[in-house]
Amino acid sequence: MSAPGSFAVEATDGVARAATLVTAHGTVQTPMFMPVGTLGTVKGVDPIELTGIGTQMLLGNTYHLHLRPGEDLIAELGGLHRFMAWDGPILTDSGGFQVFSLAHTRTVDDDGVSFRSVYDGDLVRLRPEDAMRIQATLGSDIAMCLDEVPKPDASPQHLADAVGRTTRWAARCRAAPRAPGQLVFGIVQGGIDPALREQSAAELVALGFDGYAIGGLAVGEEREATFRVTASTAGLLPSDQPRYFMGIGDPEGILRVIAAGVDMFDCVLPTRLGRTGAAMTSVGRLNLRNAGFARDPRPLDPTCACSTCSRFSRGYIRHLVAQRELLGMRLLSVHNMAFLLALCRSAREAIVEQRFDAFFRESIDRLTTGAD
Amino acid sequence: MSAPGSFAVEATDGVARAATLVTAHGTVQTPMFMPVGTLGTVKGVDPIELTGIGTQMLLGNTYHLHLRPGEDLIAELGGLHRFMAWDGPILTDSGGFQVFSLAHTRTVDDDGVSFRSVYDGDLVRLRPEDAMRIQATLGSDIAMCLDEVPKPDASPQHLADAVGRTTRWAARCRAAPRAPGQLVFGIVQGGIDPALREQSAAELVALGFDGYAIGGLAVGEEREATFRVTASTAGLLPSDQPRYFMGIGDPEGILRVIAAGVDMFDCVLPTRLGRTGAAMTSVGRLNLRNAGFARDPRPLDPTCACSTCSRFSRGYIRHLVAQRELLGMRLLSVHNMAFLLALCRSAREAIVEQRFDAFFRESIDRLTTGAD
Numbered sequence: 001m002s003a004p005g006s007f008a009v010e011a012t013d014g015v016a017r018a019a020t021l022v023t024a025h026g027t028v029q030t031p032m033f034m035p036v037g038t039l040g041t042v043k044g045v046d047p048i049e050l051t052g053i054g055t056q057m058l059l060g061n062t063y064h065l066h067l068r069p070g071e072d073l074i075a076e077l078g079g080l081h082r083f084m085a086w087d088g089p090i091l092t093d094s095g096g097f098q099v100f101s102l103a104h105t106r107t108v109d110d111d112g113v114s115f116r117s118v119y120d121g122d123l124v125r126l127r128p129e130d131a132m133r134i135q136a137t138l139g140s141d142i143a144m145c146l147d148e149v150p151k152p153d154a155s156p157q158h159l160a161d162a163v164g165r166t167t168r169w170a171a172r173c174r175a176a177p178r179a180p181g182q183l184v185f186g187i188v189q190g191g192i193d194p195a196l197r198e199q200s201a202a203e204l205v206a207l208g209f210d211g212y213a214i215g216g217l218a219v220g221e222e223r224e225a226t227f228r229v230t231a232s233t234a235g236l237l238p239s240d241q242p243r244y245f246m247g248i249g250d251p252e253g254i255l256r257v258i259a260a261g262v263d264m265f266d267c268v269l270p271t272r273l274g275r276t277g278a279a280m281t282s283v284g285r286l287n288l289r290n291a292g293f294a295r296d297p298r299p300l301d302p303t304c305a306c307s308t309c310s311r312f313s314r315g316y317i318r319h320l321v322a323q324r325e326l327l328g329m330r331l332l333s334v335h336n337m338a339f340l341l342a343l344c345r346s347a348r349e350a351i352v353e354q355r356f357d358a359f360f361r362e363s364i365d366r367l368t369t370g371a372d
Numbered sequence: 373m374s375a376p377g378s379f380a381v382e383a384t385d386g387v388a389r390a391a392t393l394v395t396a397h398g399t400v401q402t403p404m405f406m407p408v409g410t411l412g413t414v415k416g417v418d419p420i421e422l423t424g425i426g427t428q429m430l431l432g433n434t435y436h437l438h439l440r441p442g443e444d445l446i447a448e449l450g451g452l453h454r455f456m457a458w459d460g461p462i463l464t465d466s467g468g469f470q471v472f473s474l475a476h477t478r479t480v481d482d483d484g485v486s487f488r489s490v491y492d493g494d495l496v497r498l499r500p501e502d503a504m505r506i507q508a509t510l511g512s513d514i515a516m517c518l519d520e521v522p523k524p525d526a527s528p529q530h531l532a533d534a535v536g537r538t539t540r541w542a543a544r545c546r547a548a549p550r551a552p553g554q555l556v557f558g559i560v561q562g563g564i565d566p567a568l569r570e571q572s573a574a575e576l577v578a579l580g581f582d583g584y585a586i587g588g589l590a591v592g593e594e595r596e597a598t599f600r601v602t603a604s605t606a607g608l609l610p611s612d613q614p615r616y617f618m619g620i621g622d623p624e625g626i627l628r629v630i631a632a633g634v635d636m637f638d639c640v641l642p643t644r645l646g647r648t649g650a651a652m653t654s655v656g657r658l659n660l661r662n663a664g665f666a667r668d669p670r671p672l673d674p675t676c677a678c679s680t681c682s683r684f685s686r687g688y689i690r691h692l693v694a695q696r697e698l699l700g701m702r703l704l705s706v707h708n709m710a711f712l713l714a715l716c717r718s719a720r721e722a723i724v725e726q727r728f729d730a731f732f733r734e735s736i737d738r739l740t741t742g743a744d
Contacts, residue, residue, distance in 0.1 A: 044698035085683040311457040326416035
């Protein structure tokens, strides 16, 4: 068994990659979708179900876990893995994204960021060292550097300042204590400005991390820009280290960041859609609130082998959704994640077999034409 | 394999019994708690989990399923078992209890009952033949006769009228068509009046059913009366047929109806408590909203082997409950049902081993003194 951080690219097809990454809680195969366990739980879903659908790594939110129930309480109860009964790898974000997207009142200075808690309005201070200490206390397998995430409409000066601050904070995060075997990833910022992305990537790579994230995208910018910047940024990162796109979860988006050379990605989309009655399928999205599904005996996706699709009809799930039954949210959430995980496995197989381009085009065609 | 309806008493201890009952979807062992799948789902819980905790038979609500999504739709999708992906036995109630407890506007006559739907206020007519047709269409293993369920404070005349009508309706239910292998149980009414209970039991036994329920109790009457009437009514029923107490789910109540000679019982209590943050344990009820559990590393019940208790701490579940996370409701619901099912298995073992009285007293002591 290799040491945590070992990363081996088994196959490339174009710039798409099939790789393996070793963590303190096991080895994962990429491209890999990571379900999000915001508050120490993937909403409504049991870890046994996550294992059943082939989940390899979970994401935990440092911002939320720091505020509720607090990392010290989690450590007292055995750390985040034990707390949520998930033995596999966990990546924790740094809290930066939430601080910059959720907080109504926040002030940033070079030392850190102060913000109001969404839970009780308390003033909270988060410095790079705090973000790393919280993640070390949680005991995650991959910790993320604290970054400054500008709004997509930020001024050029603000974007440039955020890149500089993100680099200086990354240096402090890199120097901070870690949990045993914990990896640390840097986060490239720079909005959709190629020069700033280049600067951010170069500065972080010079510092040297176990992997690199592409942050500050899929936050409201024009969609083609997302993938253009992803591809150019991925090309600036070391080919022998993992690349993580933060926050993408629609099937087409996942295929496009894989095509751009990304290895890992996460999103709350599959569970959020599940809780609102929507199913992801190979032919596009289904809205199960639609009365047209009431007598439909087919599974959500006839090509899906998940525990929802192998047992339940659209008619049954439509009934649960219409009656706001908890099981409906659950069955949809499990299916949606199973669908994305299977999509990633298929993408990996296609890369290994050097037919990713055809797989990509056929998958996108099916998703967008929606023949059903 | 014996025919549906075969009932064998393996052991008695006092009047408590350990028996087996054959249904079209399998043989069950009593005493047996039946989780309630009101609308074709045990709220928040997956059938795989129900199997995992040893559920033998589920209860489905005719009233709710008739109104949402309707028995014809369920039949079109393969019947209630297929619809909800539960291969084991299902008992359906007749809808009587809901009609008489939920409906704001209802009128009873000898032919049937008219009421307003709780879903949309539509006027609905339910006659004994309708109740049986709905249950035959759902394809349940045990169908219940339509009965009139008086309020606990009903006048003597009203109670007597309800008994007479329940008998006449039972005769019509008995004559109605059934699903293949479907058993039909009569329901003894009569409030807490021994003479009326005697009359009701005698009239139903004279008609002849596959089993007999004790209805109209645990609806607000004084608690000692519940168990006194249960014991006297059970004694009026054939010793070679199953006895079903409708609607009891607290651990002490279950032990007391078992002690009175009852074989089957159901209640929404374990799932309802689960959704409100409460756990049933061998030493009484825990309220997981209590901050005192925040750092408690113990399982909900250290004597419980369920999938919740074998993996999660009280501290974790308290966190989920405090944050209103769906998984909290789920883990508590599964545990509460697992606890009741295990209690019934222990009671059965004690009956078989002729030590039920000691088991009963020790269990009640532990439940009520709450040493923890």
